[in-house]
Amino acid sequence: MTESSQEKTGESAKRLRICLLTGSFYPVVGGGERHAHLLCRELSRQGSEVLVLTRRRTRDLPRCEAMDGFTVIRVGPSGFPRLGKYLMLAPALWRLWRRRRQYDLIYVCGLRVLGLAGVLAQILVGKPCVLRAESRGELSGEFIWKSPEGQIKPMLRAFFSPLIAIRNRLLMRATCFLSISTPIREEFLAAGVSPAHIADIPNGFDVATFSPGAPEDRPALRQKLGLPAAILYAYSGKLNRGKGLERFLRVWERFAANHPEVHLILIGSGRGQHLSCEQALWTFVREHNLEASITFTGYVDVVQDYLHATDIFVFPSESEAQGLSVLEALACKVPVIASRIPGIMDMVTDGVNGRLVEVRDEDAWLKALADFIEKPEYFRHLAEAGYNTVQNHFSMAATSAKHLAVFWQLMPSRKEGAMQAD
Structure with a gap:
């Protein structure tokens, strides 16, 4: 399947069209990747049109493929495990612009870097953007100056704090922030996100796959x-x-x-x-x-x-x-x-x-x-x-339904009040 064959235009009045932007996606194996894959599959099953925009981490991965009822588009560069998300910013933003008629909403899973592309696209094309943190420290900037073992690196914090503040001024323009847990919500609030712009939806799991064995x-x-x-x-x-x-x-x-x-x-x-x-x-x-x-x-x-x-x-x-x-x-x-x-x-x-x-x-x-x-x-x-x-x-069906409830609220004709997940 070529990318050009996937080009579609026009509006859909009944199906919500979602562009999920993430730095890593199936077949990469990890909790976030598994959740995103299952969520896209369930959103598609529940009637949404889903387009995944992710990085082509290795050259053997196809640039475009159909998967479980949705489409996956991969952009460069390949390799660069540490810098890949930064290097895909420009290609991702270009693709969001090019495919602007194919989606109604941008959903960014992992906001630390790609949140910039999502919010810039929101500004450029006038589509709502939802930012979701995959881990703690993404909005606060601790992902830079706090080690996985919990140690603070003062020099990095001193240097990058002003840059994080500038980044966050842009990210605060996002339509909605999605929290998957209490510590993520607390981090959003500490950074200045209004409670009215936070939706709380925990991760879900695949009840068909993960069930008790005999x-x-x-x-x-x-x-x-x-x-x-x-x-x-x-x-x-x-x-x-x-x-x-x-x-x-x-x-x-x-x-x-x-x-x-x-x-x-x-x-x-x-x-x-x-x-x-x-x-x-x-x-x-x-x-x-x-x-x-x-x-x-x-x-x-x-x-x-x-x-x-x-x-x-x-x-x-x-x-x-x-x-x-x-x-x-x-x-x-x-x-x-x-x-x-x-x-x-x-x-x-x-x-x-x-x-x-x-x-x-x-x-x-x-x-x-x-x-x-x-x-x-x-x-x-x-x-x-x-x-x-x-x-x-925590079933994936319930998680997907909560996502759709929030997403529909963000559509221009329905956006009002605080975000509700239920």
């Missing part, structure tokens, strides 16, 4: 995936700095030394990410002779199969806007042990539908891992409650 199928599934007949602990997500994995492996070394019956699965990769710590994790595993108790899966498209095969999910991240991987584990009725951090606490209540542990308390993590072995009935109760939580509040 216990009787677990042995065969483990054999198919090459997993041992052990007590399986699993993490799913990017193998990046800021996910707490370096610290967690230190805990795992102590835990596995006293529990030879356990095994850890790291589902995901850091390949192509400038924050990747995958190689460092591999090195730690080899140097500490942990190969027998840890499996690296790399990028996989069947995360749900690994969740169905596992006994318990761990998520030691140091900072999250929400944490889609936690939702997916809860949806599969897998008990969860996660960091006690904003974003996760919007989904998990300690002792009610999961366990929360202080991020840097290695002894507390060690105890929580051991508690699963010692208190299986307690964790089964938590898993049941976690499953009920996500079914009631």
Whole structure:
């Protein structure tokens, strides 16, 4: 399919036409990428016309393709894992201008850089622009001067703060800001966004894909995936700095030394990410002779199969806007042990539908891992409650419907009052 074959003009009175602008999209694997893919599919299923504008991260990806009922357009440059979003600003803005008759609204997922292109296009073509933060620190500027481990870099803050202030003056002209969690809303408010211009819509998950597995199928599934007949602990997500994995492996070394019956699965990769710590994790595993108790899966498209095969999910991240991987584990009725951090606490209540542990308390993590072995009935109760939580509040169908409710409010003939997600 060529890009020219996708050109369409004219207005649609009944179908909302959405252009989703994002720096990274499927087949790149990560929480944000999975969510954007599922959301586009569901928006299309619910009657919207969706156009995805993203970066062509590698040259083997097609410039234009049809996918699950919507169209994906990829712009250059390829490569440049750290600077790619900056370098795609001009091509993205040009494409937004060129295709201005093909969409009614611009939805930017990841506002730190591409928010500029979205708002400039809003000004140039007169279409509403919605900005969504994918992670904490995007609007405040902390993504520049705060490390994934939480350390502030004063020199970077002093230099970039004025530039962030200038950027934010433009971003504040966006029609609406979309918050996926309490810490993101608080960041928006602290930056000066009016509460009337904030819509609160948490991430959703695919209920058809992520659902409880049959216990009787677990042995065969483990054999198919090459997993041992052990007590399986699993993490799913990017193998990046800021996910707490370096610290967690230190805990795992102590835990596995006293529990030879356990095994850890790291589902995901850091390949192509400038924050990747995958190689460092591999090195730690080899140097500490942990190969027998840890499996690296790399990028996989069947995360749900690994969740169905596992006994318990761990998520030691140091900072999250929400944490889609936690939702997916809860949806599969897998008990969860996660960091006690904003974003996760919007989904998990300690002792009610999961366990929360202080991020840097290695002894507390060690105890929580051991508690699963010692208190299986307690964790089964938590898993049941976690499953009920996500079914009631986080389905992708409900998330998509909330998006559409907000988007329709922003259309020129209907824009009035505060943003409502429900």
